[in-house]
Amino acid sequence: MMARAWGRTWFLAAAAVAAVGGVELAWPGTVARLTRGLVSADLLIRAGLFTVVLVGLNLLMGYAGQASLGQAAFYGLGAFASAIFTVRAQALGIPPSVAGAWWWPWLVMLLAAVAVGAFALGVGWVILRLRGHYLAMATLGLGIIVYIVLRENLGLPHLNLTGGFDGIVGVPRLRVGGAELWPVQVYYFVVWAAALGAMALGLNVVHSPAGRALRALHGSELAAESVGVDVGRLKAQIFALSAALASVAGSLYAHFQAAVVPDTFGFVPSLELVVMSAVGGMSSIWGAPLGALAVLLLEQLLRTHVLGFVPAVSGELEPVVFGLMLVVIMMFWPAGLVSSRRVQGAVWASR
Amino acid sequence: MSRDSLLRVERVTKAFDGLVALSEVSLEVRPGQIKGLIGPNGAGKTTLFNLIACCLAPSAGDIVFCGRSLVGLPPHRAAELGIARTFQNVQVFPGMTVLEHVLVGLHRQARAGLAACALQTVRLRRTERRLREEAEALLDRLDLLPWAEVPVETLPFGLLRRVELARALAVRPKLLLLDEPGSGLNPTEKQAMSQLVRGLRDEGITVFLVEHDMTMVMGLADEVAVLDHGSLLCEGPPQQVQRDPRVVAAYLGEGDDA
Ligand SMILES: Nc1ncnc2c1ncn2[C@@H]1O[C@H](COP(=O)(O)OP(=O)(O)OP(=O)(O)O)[C@@H](O)[C@H]1O
Ligand SMILES: [Mg+2]
Numbered sequence: 001m002m003a004r005a006w007g008r009t010w011f012l013a014a015a016a017v018a019a020v021g022g023v024e025l026a027w028p029g030t031v032a033r034l035t036r037g038l039v040s041a042d043l044l045i046r047a048g049l050f051t052v053v054l055v056g057l058n059l060l061m062g063y064a065g066q067a068s069l070g071q072a073a074f075y076g077l078g079a080f081a082s083a084i085f086t087v088r089a090q091a092l093g094i095p096p097s098v099a100g101a102w103w104w105p106w107l108v109m110l111l112a113a114v115a116v117g118a119f120a121l122g123v124g125w126v127i128l129r130l131r132g133h134y135l136a137m138a139t140l141g142l143g144i145i146v147y148i149v150l151r152e153n154l155g156l157p158h159l160n161l162t163g164g165f166d167g168i169v170g171v172p173r174l175r176v177g178g179a180e181l182w183p184v185q186v187y188y189f190v191v192w193a194a195a196l197g198a199m200a201l202g203l204n205v206v207h208s209p210a211g212r213a214l215r216a217l218h219g220s221e222l223a224a225e226s227v228g229v230d231v232g233r234l235k236a237q238i239f240a241l242s243a244a245l246a247s248v249a250g251s252l253y254a255h256f257q258a259a260v261v262p263d264t265f266g267f268v269p270s271l272e273l274v275v276m277s278a279v280g281g282m283s284s285i286w287g288a289p290l291g292a293l294a295v296l297l298l299e300q301l302l303r304t305h306v307l308g309f310v311p312a313v314s315g316e317l318e319p320v321v322f323g324l325m326l327v328v329i330m331m332f333w334p335a336g337l338v339s340s341r342r343v344q345g346a347v348w349a350s351r
Numbered sequence: 352m353s354r355d356s357l358l359r360v361e362r363v364t365k366a367f368d369g370l371v372a373l374s375e376v377s378l379e380v381r382p383g384q385i386k387g388l389i390g391p392n393g394a395g396k397t398t399l400f401n402l403i404a405c406c407l408a409p410s411a412g413d414i415v416f417c418g419r420s421l422v423g424l425p426p427h428r429a430a431e432l433g434i435a436r437t438f439q440n441v442q443v444f445p446g447m448t449v450l451e452h453v454l455v456g457l458h459r460q461a462r463a464g465l466a467a468c469a470l471q472t473v474r475l476r477r478t479e480r481r482l483r484e485e486a487e488a489l490l491d492r493l494d495l496l497p498w499a500e501v502p503v504e505t506l507p508f509g510l511l512r513r514v515e516l517a518r519a520l521a522v523r524p525k526l527l528l529l530d531e532p533g534s535g536l537n538p539t540e541k542q543a544m545s546q547l548v549r550g551l552r553d554e555g556i557t558v559f560l561v562e563h564d565m566t567m568v569m570g571l572a573d574e575v576a577v578l579d580h581g582s583l584l585c586e587g588p589p590q591q592v593q594r595d596p597r598v599v600a601a602y603l604g605e606g607d608d609a
Binding site: 213 | 455
């Protein structure tokens with residue numbers, strides 16, 4: 001399955017991921033020491049989670065040319081599905097023999113991804129008929145609606161499924177058999193396995209008839225349709241795939257953070273995802289890990305070196321900084337980091 | 352109307368808001384012929400092609416292809432049924448190579464769903480190899496092979512018309528709709544295009560083409576239909592149509608055409 005043109009680069013990436021993980025496993029905290037506290041295991045895990053989301057977002061925005069300003073909603077749906085069905089299993093009437101089994105959270109993760117994908121397929125069928133700004137507006141609206149629904153307890157306050165503003169705490173760690181996939185250094189491998197899997201999936205799509213059809217409809221829907229590409233269906237499918245990936249990332253996030261709150265999945269996180277996608281380069285699968293790492297590093301730098309001095313406003317400044325980054329990238333570097341020669345030399349060896 | 356027609360347009364009317372672009376147009380295209388469609392600017396020629404390709408739905412009337420009505424079908428279904436087209440304003444996929452354009456044209460043959468693509472099944476890879484060979488053979492036929500790996504945006508306009516034709520042929524159409532295949536081409540390129548179209552007809556592809564260059568249509572078409580202000584003015588063999596006083600009048604009224 002991997003013996004494609006991109007296979008070599010992918011294996012190099014996997015080796016790098018494994019090397020970093022191995023060092024952290026043997027001597028925890030090494031990466032943080034070497035980078036003077038800039039890169040923590042926590043940051044690497046969040047980069048991996050975002051990579052999973054960004055692979056989907058890049059297929060949707062960079063390849064199919066369909067903007068989504070609400071992608072964090074799917075991330076949130078996955079996270080809350082995992083949290084609700086593990087923490088509230090008893091209240092939902094799931095027998096303890098099932099809810100307590102090690103495979104239960106994995107099954108929830110899978111079913112959540114399928115359900116979120118199906119939801120996106122239905123929604124996409126309708127809103128992907130909209131073009132340009134209207135589509136952006138519709139996904140923005142979708143993101144806000146999902147956020148409010150999560151915050152308002154799905155409209156069923158007496159059940160208190162989502163925990164409202166405060167969210168859900170006590171999400172269990174993932175296990176395989178009797179072994180807990182923890183501490184952080186171990187969970188790193190889980191998350192990056194998912195990230196590398198998502199990238200393999202994305203690269204497969206890109207180098208396939210579906211990938212060609214996506215780029216084609218991006219260029220001219222009229223011409224793509226004229227040769228038999230079912231444009232509406234393909235757009236809805238890729239929207240669903242991107243949503244399912246975001247949902248998996250959300251589930252992994254919930255088990256990592258052990259707690260979920262709606263604010264993690266509002267508008268600003270959706271914007272953050274778009275910025276990451278643009279920074280890394282949305283027309284490339286490799287842009288996903290690059291964008292996630294670059295933006296998280298920059299945020300960390302800002303937090304420790306700049307915003308640290310103005311603590312009162314730091315929270316409010318984040319969206320402003322994201323907005324500025326987006327503008328600057330679009331003006332000076334529209335193809336993102338992957339378009340840089342040096343990055344291409346290192347990463348873009350395949351093709 | 353004869354029963355052996357490939358395409359039958361039956362009393363088709365198309366109105367855009369107030370504007371009637373086509374009014375009660377009836378015509379037919381028989382298998383194996385090259386049919387020309389001419390008429391002054393704004394006569395409704397492109398609109399008729401858009402209706403046949405299912406990019407637009409008629410306000411009234413019916414369009415029958417191979418015995419089945421096309422009305423209400425989405426455009427990709429028209430392609431599946433064997434109708435391929437080129438565009439008056441060339442429609443290419445920026446950033447994609449010439450070969451990739453033809454491969455997109457072969458999309459339908461790939462029969463690969465998104466899941467199969469995401470998992471790169473063995474069958475998919477075998478199909479992909481076969482499609483690539485087929486695409487190269489098609490490019491070779493249209494003398495486009497030297498540009499196979501070139502991104503389209505770097506090509507001169509004359510070649511773009513041929514890339515569009517290659518992409519349309521990849522659909523293996525029964526009916527090929529060409530909207531002004533000669534426009535923007537120099538005389539040599541026009542001749543090559545005419546030669547190509549004749550070759551396609553000889554292979555059994557039925558061609559319906561809109562063209563402003565009278566020498567080109569009259570030389571190519573077995574039969575010509577004339578549209579004016581959304582109505583069918585007349586229909587017949589090229590020489591007869593050319594002499595028809597109504598056609599002469601329509602074009603004289605236009606002034607800058609022909
Ligand atoms: N989508 C549309 N919406 C509104 N009006 C349209 C649309 N498409 C075409 N028209 C109008 O319908 C009429 C016929 O246009 P059409 O493009 O079919 O003409 P044509 O015969 O192809 O002309 P040309 O030789 O200039 O290509 C014109 O008046 C045009 O403005
Ligand atoms: Mg026209």
